[in-house]
Amino acid sequence: MFNVNKIREQFPILKETVYGKPLVYLDNAATSQKPQAVLDSIIESYTHYNANIHRGVHHLSQVATERHEEARKRVARFINAPDSDCIVFTRGTTEAINMVASSYGRKIFDKDAEIIVSQTEHHSNIVPWQLAGEASGLKLRVIPLNEDGSFDMEAYEKLFNDKTRMVAVSGMGNVMGIANDVCELTRIAHKHGVRILIDGAQMIAHKKVDVQKIDCDFFAFSAHKVYGPNGMGVLYGKRDVLEEMSPYQGGGEMIQNVSFEKTTYNVLPYKFEAGTPDYIGSVALSKALDFVEGIGFEDIHAHELHLTQMLMDGLATIPGMRFYGTAPTKSGVVSFNVDGIHNLDIGMLLDRMGIAVRTGHHCAEPLMDYFGVKGTLRASLAVYNTEAEVEFFLEAMNRVIKMF
Ligand code: PMP
Secondary structure, three states: OHHHHOOOOOOOOHEEEEEEEEEEEEEEOOOOOOOHHHHHHHHHHHHHOOOOOOOOOHHHHHHHHHHHHHHHHHHHOOOOOOOOHHHEEEHHHHHHHHHHHHHHHHOOOOOOOOOEEEEEOOOOHHHHHHHHOOOOOOEEEEEOOOOOOOOOOHHHHHHHOOOEEEEEEEEOOOHHHOOOOOHHHHHHHHHHOOOOEOOOHHHHHOOOOHHHHOOOEEEEHHHHHHHOOOOOOOEEHHHHHHHHHHOOOOOOOOEEEEEOOEEEEEOHHHHHHOOOOHHHHHHHHHHHHHHHHHHHHHHHHHHHHHHHHHHHHHHHOOOEEEOOOOOOEEEOOOEEEEOOHHHHHHHHHHHHHOOOOEEEEEHHHHHOOOOOOOOOEEEEEEOOHHHOHHHHHHHHHHHHHHOO
C-alpha cells in the first residue's frame, strides 16, 4: 500500500525548517532529495569499502570493485539494458550527452549535416551538439510543439531529409513535465536510418524506462534526479554504436596498453570511463534505484499525477494565471506565470513561507523564447510530496497574489 508518510520518514531533509517554517520542497525537477538508504550507503562505502577499484590486488580494492560492478548491473536491470557493459558511468546527463556528441556526433556530422532536437530541450541537449558540429556547419532542426506543449509528430516526420544524421530529444521536458512518445520518436528516427538519443534526466524518476522496448540507441540520465547522489550519471548505448565510438577522454582506466608510440583502448564500458570512477556514487545510485523500485512506478505515477492535477486545478482559480504545457501526458511539473507579476518576485515571497520553487528560464531559453517570456515559476513534484503541501502552496500563492 502506498503510504506517503512512510516514504517521507526516509528523507531526513524534509524535517528541516526554513525561516522557522516547515520546508515544502517543490524543486524536484532541479534535484531530488535523498533517502536515508542513499545517505547511509555513502557513509558505509567510505567507512568500510574505500579503495581505488579495478586491478587492485588487495582485498579492499577487490570488494570496492565488486560493489561498483554490481551497481552497474543494478542500473542495467533498472532500465532493462541487455548487458551491463552497455552502461557507462558519467558525471551526469550533461556529460553523457557531451560524450555522444563528441565521440559519435563529430564522426557522423559531415558538411551541412542536420540533427533533429525539439523546442523543449534543456541547454545540455542543445549546446553539446552545437559544439560538436561547429566545424562542419551542423544545423539543428527543431520539432515544433502543439498548442498543449506536446511534440507535433507530423511536423517531426517532415524534418527528415538526406542530411539528417541523428535525433536527440528529451523523454520528458523539465519545464512542462510532458512525457513524449519515445517509442514512436525512435521508430520514426530508425525508419529514416538515423540513431536517436533520449535525454532521460526527467523521465527517469517518473516513468518506467525500458531501453529495449523503446529501442533507443542512447539513453542518458543523472543519479541526482532519481533520489541518488550528485556527480553520478549514466549513458546507456547499444553495443554496436558504443563499439564504433572512439573514447571521449583519455587517462587511466580507459586503456589496454600505453606506449609513447601507440595506445590501445579498453573494452566496453571502460573505454569511456577515464580516471578513477565514482565507485561511491555508483553504489549510492543503486540504493536510490532500490528505493524507487520498492515503491513502483505505478504508485509513483498515480500519486504524482493526482498532486499535479490538484496543483493545476488550484492555480487555475488565480486571475491572470498562464500555464505552460497542458498535454494529457503531463505529470510532476507545473510551469506558470501570473499576468503583471514577475516570477522572481513570487518565488522570493514563497521562499519566505518555506516553499522552494524555481524561477527563471530553467536552462531552456529556446522554449522561453517560444513562449515569449524570460522565465516561469516552476513547481515540481517528487514521490514524497503530499496533498497538505500542495494545499499549503496554493494558499501561499493566493496570499502572495493579494500582496501585489
Ligand atoms: N536534461 C534535462 C531534461 C534536465 O532536466 C536536466 C537537469 N535540469 C539536464 C538535462 C541536465 O542534467 P545534469 O545537470 O544533471 O547533467
